[in-house]
Amino acid sequence: xxxxxxxxxxxxxxxxxxxxxxxxxxxxxxxxxxxxxxxxxxxxxxxxxxxxxxxxxxxxxxxxxxxxxxxxxxxxxxxxxxxxxxxxxxxxxxxxxxxxxxxxxxxxxxxxxxxxxxxxxxxxxxxxxxxxxxxxxxxxxxxxxxxxxxxxxxxxxxxxxxxxxxxxxxxxxxxxxxxxxxxxxxxxxxxxxxxxxxxxxxxxxxxxxxxxxxxxxxxxxxxxxxxxxxxxxxxxxxxxxxxxxxxxxxxxxxxxxxxxxxxxxxxxxxxxxxxxxxxxxxxxxxxxxxxxxxxxxxxxxxxxxxxxxxxxxxxxxxxxxxxxxx
Amino acid sequence: xxxxxxxxxxxxxxxxxxxxxxxxxxxxxxxxxxxxxxxxxxxxxxxxxxxxxxxxxxxxxxxxxxxxxxxxxxxxxxxxxxxxxxxxxxxxxxxxxxxxxxxxxxxxxxxxxxxxxxxxxxxxxxxxxxxxxxxxxxxxxxxxxxxxxxxxxxxxxxxxxxxxxxxxxxxxxxxxxxxxxxxxxxxxxxxxxxxxxxxxxxxxxxxxxxxxxxxxxxxxxxxxxxxxxxxxxxxxxxxxxxx
Numbered sequence: 001x002x003x004x005x006x007x008x009x010x011x012x013x014x015x016x017x018x019x020x021x022x023x024x025x026x027x028x029x030x031x032x033x034x035x036x037x038x039x040x041x042x043x044x045x046x047x048x049x050x051x052x053x054x055x056x057x058x059x060x061x062x063x064x065x066x067x068x069x070x071x072x073x074x075x076x077x078x079x080x081x082x083x084x085x086x087x088x089x090x091x092x093x094x095x096x097x098x099x100x101x102x103x104x105x106x107x108x109x110x111x112x113x114x115x116x117x118x119x120x121x122x123x124x125x126x127x128x129x130x131x132x133x134x135x136x137x138x139x140x141x142x143x144x145x146x147x148x149x150x151x152x153x154x155x156x157x158x159x160x161x162x163x164x165x166x167x168x169x170x171x172x173x174x175x176x177x178x179x180x181x182x183x184x185x186x187x188x189x190x191x192x193x194x195x196x197x198x199x200x201x202x203x204x205x206x207x208x209x210x211x212x213x214x215x216x217x218x219x220x221x222x223x224x225x226x227x228x229x230x231x232x233x234x235x236x237x238x239x240x241x242x243x244x245x246x247x248x249x250x251x252x253x254x255x256x257x258x259x260x261x262x263x264x265x266x267x268x269x270x271x272x273x274x275x276x277x278x279x280x281x282x283x284x285x286x287x288x289x290x291x292x293x294x295x296x297x298x299x300x301x302x303x304x305x306x307x308x309x310x311x312x313x314x315x316x317x318x319x320x321x322x323x324x325x326x
Numbered sequence: 327x328x329x330x331x332x333x334x335x336x337x338x339x340x341x342x343x344x345x346x347x348x349x350x351x352x353x354x355x356x357x358x359x360x361x362x363x364x365x366x367x368x369x370x371x372x373x374x375x376x377x378x379x380x381x382x383x384x385x386x387x388x389x390x391x392x393x394x395x396x397x398x399x400x401x402x403x404x405x406x407x408x409x410x411x412x413x414x415x416x417x418x419x420x421x422x423x424x425x426x427x428x429x430x431x432x433x434x435x436x437x438x439x440x441x442x443x444x445x446x447x448x449x450x451x452x453x454x455x456x457x458x459x460x461x462x463x464x465x466x467x468x469x470x471x472x473x474x475x476x477x478x479x480x481x482x483x484x485x486x487x488x489x490x491x492x493x494x495x496x497x498x499x500x501x502x503x504x505x506x507x508x509x510x511x512x513x514x515x516x517x518x519x520x521x522x523x524x525x526x527x528x529x530x531x532x533x534x535x536x537x538x539x540x541x542x543x544x545x546x547x548x549x550x551x552x553x554x555x556x557x558x559x560x561x562x563x564x565x566x567x568x569x
Contacts, residue, residue, distance in 0.1 A: 241379050
């Protein structure tokens with residue numbers, strides 16, 4: 001497939017936004033049970049939600065560049081019964097709304113304690129909103145992943161690993177950003193976030209490498225035999241019907257030389273996983289903001305490459321019909 | 327149920343591209359808007375087409391066979407492109423099974439083209455909506471045309487009658503009969519899309535001759551033996567010359 005930059009930015013940016021929210025909420029959850037110190041609602045959760053929202057909005061904006069008719073984008077909510085894309089279009093704004101609500105409740109301190117659990121743990125309004133938002137965040141990961149995983153003949157994508165990878169990679173980058181953010185605020189949660197970021201990055205590395213191994217060994221079900229329905233072991237294309245390209249040759253081939261294709265794989269394997277983990281580990285225990293910010297920047301650039309590779313690696317069966325110009 | 331479809335006879339397709347040009351001509355002049363071209367008269371011309379003819383070579387020289395292969399939307403009975411459309415712009419008509427795109431609803435997200443294993447949907451570069459074969463839906467029901475012209479433009483154009491059009495669900499139709507009796511098959515059956523369009527395989531008329539039928543080993547009637555020379559005094563053909 002031809003990697004579209006709009007979709008690369010959409011999926012990576014909302015992944016960061018979702019991950020950052022999940023980081024903030026994890027922090028809050030741990031502070032309720034008094035495992036980690038309580039952070040300031042106003043500056044930490046309020047501003048943190050705003051940053052998450054900014055990433056989500058940037059992702060949403062990027063998605064419009066993918067559309068031929070962005071002004072009709074609202075129509076995309078119509079077929080949520082059958083289309084994962086439609087579901088994503090509904091869930092993304094819903095998630096943004098909930099993050100806004102979560103941030104506002106924290107920022108303006110409209111956060112009454114609803115009830116006290118076992119007379120120790122105070123469950124306030126933001127905790128309830130956050131729980132709901134967390135569910136929606138995971139729904140959004142599911143929708144984004146399933147858009148690709150549900151196309152069964154794109155065999156590189158049609159695996160549960162696609163959804164798992166979107167979830168883990170998004171979460172890992174969000175937690176890395178949360179670490180940089182916490183370090184900037186001199187928050188006591190810095191190491192807590194950094195630990196989670198390392199854990200999630202390593203988990204994502206396992207599942208992403210698993211999907212790469214799977215894709216390397218994939219056996220494509222379609223062949224030129226089934227494509228034109230002639231049972232012969234030796235079929236070659238002599239003409240694709242036109243000389244200078246069409247939608248079929250532009251949309252479904254990545255067009256990069258094999259050397260570039262391979263080096264992008266190694267680039268993201270280094271920049272998404274080991275480098276951020278090393279930087280996060282170095283920064284733990286009172287590190288500077290810069291080292292965490294660098295970890296996030298490197299990981300995000302790596303994720304762009306990862307997403308490029310994700311698209312480029314998918315082999316569409318229609319390509320069988322476009323092997324030779326003529 | 328009605329399922330209109332094309333049946334393409336690979337046995338007689340000569341790869342002349344008449345269906346391609348006729349399709350383009352009809353559909354670029356249609357009420358739904360033109361099929362746009364980019365740089366039609368300069369470097370790297372490209373454009374939107376509903377139908378293409380490709381050529382494949384089967385076998386290894388000298389035992390090769392050239393197969394011309396027309397490819398357009400197969401109007402699947404279980405079209406994978408339809409459920410993925412987020413707006414409902416892509417739909418399959420209940421009354422005749424034609425898969426169509428509502429150009430006013432399409433947002434140009436290209437997701438349906440990803441979800442089609444055959445690569446028969448194209449984004450129009452000017453109108454920015456997804457386009458595909460309509461089976462000339464604006465022709466086949468047009469009562470201002472004579473009845474024998476209410477067929478898709480490609481079918482009308484084919485000089486070798488390689489394209490048959492009709493209702494594949496009607497067992498008595500020409501197309502259903504052709505599929506049944508001449509081994510009509512579907513493309514990429516592995517994905518369960520159940521294409522309505524079928525292809526008729528190439529077939530050869532063969533005669534089986536055994537070696538012993540070519541040279542007569544025994545000749546009981548002595549049919550081809552060399553005749554003995556007649557007697558000197560036997561009458562000759564013209565009674566003048568003698569042996």
